[in-house]
Amino acid sequence: MKISNVNFKVSFYLKKKVSHNGLSPVMGRIAIGRDMSQFSCKLEANHDLWDTRAGRVNGKSHHARMVNREIDKINVAVNAKYKEIHPLSTDNSGNLFSNVVAFSIFLILIRNF
Numbered sequence: 001m002k003i004s005n006v007n008f009k010v011s012f013y014l015k016k017k018v019s020h021n022g023l024s025p026v027m028g029r030i031a032i033g034r035d036m037s038q039f040s041c042k043l044e045a046n047h048d049l050w051d052t053r054a055g056r057v058n059g060k061s062h063h064a065r066m067v068n069r070e071i072d073k074i075n076v077a078v079n080a081k082y083k084e085i086h087p088l089s090t091d092n093s094g095n096l097f098s099n100v101v102a103f104s105i106f107l108i109l110i111r112n113f
Helices: 062-088 095-110
Strands: 006-016 023-031 037-047
Touching: 006 062, 023 062, 037 062
Parallel strands: none
Antiparallel strands: 006 023, 023 037
16 A cells, blocks of 8 residues: 555565474564564464465465454454554654554554454
């Protein structure tokens, strides 16, 4: 998504570390311009079923649908908060703006999830 000449992207990926139950932690990444913030989604997914391009779990199992539903919720929450916070700033030119927005979204996510 591109808002006011600032690149904004939310993506999800699996950590390479596999836990004892064979699942890997799902991580999220918020990128605003050149700044990036990463966070744990507090979810786990099977590495063999993970679609790297889509950032989702393939399949229709209960676990796959639950993980994908939670990823969708996080994605919607991050995008909504970004749209809410972004117009409030008058300085769209510097890294300070990107850092503040990324950090604000990160704090909101921690409180809500």
